[in-house]
Amino acid sequence: MAASHHSSVLDVEKHAHTDHTRLSNESVHSFSWNDIAVTVIDRHTKRPLGILSNVRGLVQAGEMLALMGPSGSGKTTLLNVLAHREATIGAAVSGRTYVNGAQSDxxxxxxxxxxxxxxxxxxxxxxVQETLSFAARLALPRSVSKSERITSINALLESFGLREQANALIGTPIRRGISGGQKRRVSLASHLITSPKILFLDEPTSGLDSAASYEVMSFVRATARKYNILVIASIHQPSTTTFELFDQLLLLSRGKTAYNGPIAGIQDYFTSIGYEMPTYINPAEYIIQLVNIDFFLNQTEAIDRLNCIHLSWENSQQATTLQARLHDDQQSGAGPTFNHTHLSANPYLIPLTLMHRSFVKSYRDVVAYGIRIAMYGCLAILMGTVWLRLSPTQNNITAFTNAIFFGGAFMSFMAVAYIPAYLEDLSLYTKERLNGLYGPTAFMLANFLIGIPYLFIITLLFSVIAYWLGNFRPDADAFWTWVMWLFLDLLAAESLVVLLSSLIPIFVVALAATAFANGLWMCVNGFMVEPQTLNVFWRYVFHYIDYQAYVFRGMMVNEFGKRNYACDVVGGVCQCMYPSKLQDQCMIEGTVVLERYAFNTENTGKYVGYMLVIILGYRLMGWVVLYARKH
Known part of the structure; x- marks a missing residue:
């Protein structure tokens, strides 16, 4: 097994394109950090609690450093600090990082x-190929030609052993795709498209078996060596063969350093401080168990042992040597010589690239819009067959009104089905923003524009079925006005989903919040209780900002503004429910129904304007939420 893996690494070295200058990476020769400390306020004691304490380190070009430690040791926090990300919420961070001996920002x-x-x-x-293509279009500078971009993609496919999977889908819950190890390689390749000088990996082998873990890290090692990339990876109990792929180890426990040096020197070091490593044991497993005191019955004894390990490191010759290397690096370093242009993709084309990616996703992934289209089609059939061929008589006035409410309110309510697809897009956006690819403006713009045609298709499909089955006012202008109101309804409902899901990006919570909001809008939209009789609080605080209220009002005017209804004739005598000018003709003017709700036929243009303001307002608030959430 091991021999076959080594041959695969050699294949990477053999077949990688030596003229692939996009991955040429000789401008960063060292990355170091000094006295990194992270402190938070303990929730219970309200006192400062140290997560990291005076952590130092140095990695040179082409090297791989394993960041290890028991759960809660501070690995993820340190990785975030080194990558210039937020350490943790409310944390106070001190210490400095250096690139080529110069302090970095x-x-x-x-x-x-x-x-x-x-x-x-x-x-x-x-x-796989599309994933790398979109990554390249989002990240590479505008000066890179299409042919150069294709060359970069092909080189990465070759280097990471993904040539045969180039046209295979990544995979969805419904459609099977590539393996877990191959997905991890695609993730790594998509980040290497921009020639990063320093690569951070957060648990790159998580969820993979030992063979897949070795396979992934072998490709990383080969790429790091060939293109002089600095790799820092947090990793949890790797196999022996995977562990030996790393050059350096930074071992943490309780936020302090237990060891920081070459992998090859681990056994001699721990033997020197009284912890001889058994012959037939995984070194990574042994040292993790050595510094993990969570399961000791005698915690006092365990803490004393751990303090002894920390003190031994601080007083060791290896720690002194590391400090000297750090001093030399930061004193004699000439500073960064790299070019900061590799993430300067054309900002005007980024929304188009995001729209293109979303478009491909939307028509391939049945979950995104396919299920929603089917769901709204079934809802239209349900509505059309329940309110089937209603005749324009006074007895059906209430039924028409109920149908209008149902059509608008439940079309809006069922927008909750968009939450899973949006949260997936939001997760991808968050990760790409943290890597500096684009910001909330491009994401929001692309998300809004790509949804417009699909929402219009949904609206048209629903209307073609429900409108004519229900026998609403049979005029072309009335039909298209109905379509317009439902389209605005869906735009507003989806914008509300975007706002609430951005604010609370947890599926169950976002679902509950959206359902509650829609329930609120249903209650105060003017159907349950006429607007003029609504409680003052609900009327002035919520009714006038309720998009469902304007949809209901507009659709009511569309149906009753230009249609008359026949009264009942009992024993040859005409009996009308509503008195109107047409009573002598045994008819009811639809406008008298509107008078009951205090609706008039003159302000529909203004209502459309209100809807557009509400839609824009939701989107703008969603943008503010994403902008404020920078990490």
Missing amino acids: SKDFRNLSGFVEQEDALVGSLT
Whole structure:
């Protein structure tokens, strides 16, 4: 097994394109950090609680550093600090990071580094090649030609052993795709498209078996060596073969350093401080167990042992050597010589690229819009057959009114089905924004524009079925006015979903919040209780900002503004429910129904304007939420 894996790494070295200058990476020769400390306020004691304490380190070009430690040791926090991300909410961070011996800042650092999340940020309905293509279009500068971009993609497919899977789907819950190890390789390749000088990996082997873990890290090692990439990876108990792929180890426990040096020196070091490593044991497993005191019955004894390990490191020759190397690096370093242009993709084309990616996803992934279209089609059949061929008589006035309410309110309510698809897009956006690819404006614009044609298709499908089955006012202008109101209704409902899901990006909570909001709008939209009799609080605080209220009002005017209804004739005598000018003709003017709700036929244009303001307002608030949530 091991021999076959080594041959695969050699194949990477053999077949990688030596003239692939996009991955040429000689401008960063060292990355170091000094005295990194992170402190938060303990919720119970309200006192400062140290998560990290005076952590130091140095990685050179082409090296891989394993960041290890028990759960709660501070690995993820340190990785975030080194990557210039938020350490944790409310944390106070001190210490400095250096590139080529010069202190780095967040803006420049984002342009030379890449961060691969623990969870793969991939669109399941794209192919492997499309995933890399969209990554390149989002990240590479406008000066890169299409042919150069294709060359970069082909080189990465070859280097990461993905040539045969180039046209395979990543995979969705409904459609099977590539394996877990291949997905991880695609994630890594999509980050390497921009030639990062420093690559951070958050648990790159999480969820993979030992063979897949070795396979993934072998490709990372080969790429790092060939293109002089600095790799820092948090990793949890790797197999022996995977562990040996790393050059350096930074072992943490309780936020302090237990070891920081070459992988090859681990056994000699721990033997020197009184912890001899058994011959037939995984070194990674042994040292994790050594510094993990969570399961000790005698915690006092365990803490004393851990303090001894920390003190031994601080007083060790290896720690002194590391400090000297850090001093030399930061004193003699000439500073960064890299070019900060690799993330300067054309900002005007980014929304188009996002729209293109969303379009491919939407027509391939049945969950995104296919299920919604089928759901609204079934709802239209339900509505059309319940309110089937209503005749324009006074007895059906209430039925027409109920149908109008149902059509608008439940079309709006069923927009909750968009929440899973949006949360998936939001998760991808969050990861890509943290890597500096684009911001909330491009995301919001693309999300809004790509939804318009699909929402119109849904509206038209629903209306063609429900409108004519229900026998609403049989005029072309009335039909298209109905379509317009339902289309605005869906735009507003989906904009509400975007706002609430951005504010609370947890499926169950977003679902509950959206359902509650729609229930509120149903109650105060003017159907349950006429607007003029609504409680003052509900009327002036919520009714006038209720988009369902304007949809209901507009659709009521559309139906009753230009239609008359026949009265009952009992024993040769005409009996009309509503008195009107047409009573002598045994008819009821539809406008008298509108008078009951205090609706008139003169302000529909103004109502459309209100709807557009509400839609824009939801989207703008959603943008503010995303802009404020920078991490």
